[in-house]
Amino acid sequence: xxxxxxxxxxxxxxxxxxxxxxxxxxxxxxxxxxxxxxxxxxxxxxxxxxxxxxxxxxxxxxxxxxxxxxxxxxxxxxxxxxxxxxxxxxxxxxxxxxxxxxxxxxxxxxxxxxxxxxxxxxxxxxxxxxxxxxxxxxxxxxxxxxxxxxxxxxxxxxxxxxxxxxxxxxxxxxxxxxxxxxxxxxxxxxxxxxxxxxxxxxxxxxxxxxxxxxxxxxxxxxxxxxxxxxxxxxxxxxxxxxxxxxxxxxxxxxxxxxxxxxxxxxxxxxxxxxxxxxxxxxxxxxxxxxxxxxxxxxxxxxxxxxxxxxxxxxxxxxxxxxxxxxxxxxxxxxxxxxxxxxxxxxxxxxxxxxxxxxxxxxxxxxxxxxxxxxxxxxxxxxxxxxxxxxxxxxxxxxxxxxxxxxxxxxxxxxxxxxxxxxxxxxxxxxxxxxxxxxxxxxxxxxxxxxxxxxxxxxxxxxxxxxxxxxxxxxxxxxxxxxxxxxxxxxxxxxxxxxxxxxxx
Ligand code: B12
Ligand code: SF4
Numbered sequence: 001x002x003x004x005x006x007x008x009x010x011x012x013x014x015x016x017x018x019x020x021x022x023x024x025x026x027x028x029x030x031x032x033x034x035x036x037x038x039x040x041x042x043x044x045x046x047x048x049x050x051x052x053x054x055x056x057x058x059x060x061x062x063x064x065x066x067x068x069x070x071x072x073x074x075x076x077x078x079x080x081x082x083x084x085x086x087x088x089x090x091x092x093x094x095x096x097x098x099x100x101x102x103x104x105x106x107x108x109x110x111x112x113x114x115x116x117x118x119x120x121x122x123x124x125x126x127x128x129x130x131x132x133x134x135x136x137x138x139x140x141x142x143x144x145x146x147x148x149x150x151x152x153x154x155x156x157x158x159x160x161x162x163x164x165x166x167x168x169x170x171x172x173x174x175x176x177x178x179x180x181x182x183x184x185x186x187x188x189x190x191x192x193x194x195x196x197x198x199x200x201x202x203x204x205x206x207x208x209x210x211x212x213x214x215x216x217x218x219x220x221x222x223x224x225x226x227x228x229x230x231x232x233x234x235x236x237x238x239x240x241x242x243x244x245x246x247x248x249x250x251x252x253x254x255x256x257x258x259x260x261x262x263x264x265x266x267x268x269x270x271x272x273x274x275x276x277x278x279x280x281x282x283x284x285x286x287x288x289x290x291x292x293x294x295x296x297x298x299x300x301x302x303x304x305x306x307x308x309x310x311x312x313x314x315x316x317x318x319x320x321x322x323x324x325x326x327x328x329x330x331x332x333x334x335x336x337x338x339x340x341x342x343x344x345x346x347x348x349x350x351x352x353x354x355x356x357x358x359x360x361x362x363x364x365x366x367x368x369x370x371x372x373x374x375x376x377x378x379x380x381x382x383x384x385x386x387x388x389x390x391x392x393x394x395x396x397x398x399x400x401x402x403x404x405x406x407x408x409x410x411x412x413x414x415x416x417x418x419x420x421x422x423x424x425x426x427x428x429x430x431x432x433x434x435x436x437x438x439x440x441x442x443x444x445x446x447x448x449x450x451x452x453x454x455x456x457x458x459x460x461x462x463x464x465x466x467x468x469x470x471x472x473x474x475x476x477x478x479x480x481x482x483x484x485x486x487x488x489x490x491x492x493x494x495x496x497x498x499x500x501x502x503x504x
Pocket of ligand 1: 009010011012015016017018019020022023060061062063064065066067089090091092093094095112114115116117120166168179180181182214215216342345347348368
């Protein structure tokens, strides 16, 4: 029976928790008595409590994040109700700030704020020796990275075969964007690169091919970035897929040369643009050279095969609908494969809160704490942007509407897609659970009836999209058509099928 359980609710099965693996790897002599048990969103508190308690633990450590805090609160309540003698320790970004305001922090026996790598093991040692520290809120502290044991041996064979392998060459961020939790970091700290590369190699040799770097700004240090890219270039195969988060305005030639050598479908960049509005950038302390960012995005799309996913945020202080729309169009013109429109969230602990009064920002009091209205964007318009974001996800980002999207976007992508979004919502009343065939039919109807486009070319374009999407059903605008299955690039890494639709 393990004395210590480490558990969390991941967003989906493919997301293996890197945080828990750090904690496990640093348990020292207690490692043999520690087990990781992971759940997925959708699991019921009562079932999770039963499964955890069946292992007979003395301590349960739970990783709490914005996506799981509500269910984890219920889980802790169940655990404390039926097994009050089991010590519940919580940690993770969601409970690292504003602990006084949270029910889960009241329910748990201990809250470790910040990094838990070494602090959790130290607390467990005391608890298992029978000591009960008086302080319930324990500051995790930031030990030098060299003192933290790397966690990669904790990924088991199933993780390697079926899940994303999260890796971290550096922790923290030197920038101060006020909506982001990483703005509270004083700087970015790098792990010892030789040791990290050895771990990457061991993972690769064990069969790992889907790597996701959680480094906030992968391209901060050119030499380190280059060495990591070279590592993968030397080991390219059909299954390799590597994901990085990058800042948009820093892409030195050496990195570009390496990036350009990756074949299609093997490299993905998540690029944070967030806003192009210079006044808004200044208000939220985001330093970004728009001209360089634009040039780099253009370069990525024209000279590399990397999949480019760009984040934009709606609802930032000082940004109105018009300025957001202009930003969207500016980004669309650069042809990223995906544009993720996120609604601003007031994450616990983040300095964005300082704008609340001045900009009359009203947030959802419950997770995910999304902004509901500001002095520039009323509630009804914020709802329209939320729907726009959702519909863009299933039409624009899905990769299923290549030709149809061009017709929809025309010369004014934001205005036209917003018109489509308003129309689709009025017609269906829903943003989820729209069958693919119905979605194609809606796009067809919008283009031909609302925009007055000729039926024949619209039908031809959408039918070609539908066929390429691999769907096998029938669409009303071309009954009796012969549909061919999708040709997905063979060997595409697991979990990257949507990205595969963006391939040439
Ligand atoms: C991977 C990831 C995801 C994955 C999910 C991963 C999963 N396991 O399910 C995906 C891509 C789905 C995701 C989505 C989102 N994410 Co995210 N994500 C991350 C990311 C990039 C990496 C997490 C990680 O592994 N970090 C490395 C480990 C080592 O750090 P850690 O997890 O914080 O763990 C340390 C401590 O927190 C602590 N700790 C953790 N668990 C425990 C447990 C115990 C018992 C103790 C004592 C300590 C402890 O110790 C660990 C070691 O020091 C982070 C950013 C980052 N680089 O951390 C954001 C981050 C976690 N995400 C964030 C956000 C806001 C989101 C979204 C809301 C974004 C959005 N779309 O708007 C969505 C929500 C998803 C949903 N379904 O609702 C915020 C979290 C804020 C919060 N309060 O939770 C972060 C911090 C980004 C940021 N800088 O703002 N995300
Ligand atoms: S948004 Fe990106 S650059 Fe800005 S603080 Fe967060 S991680 Fe750093």
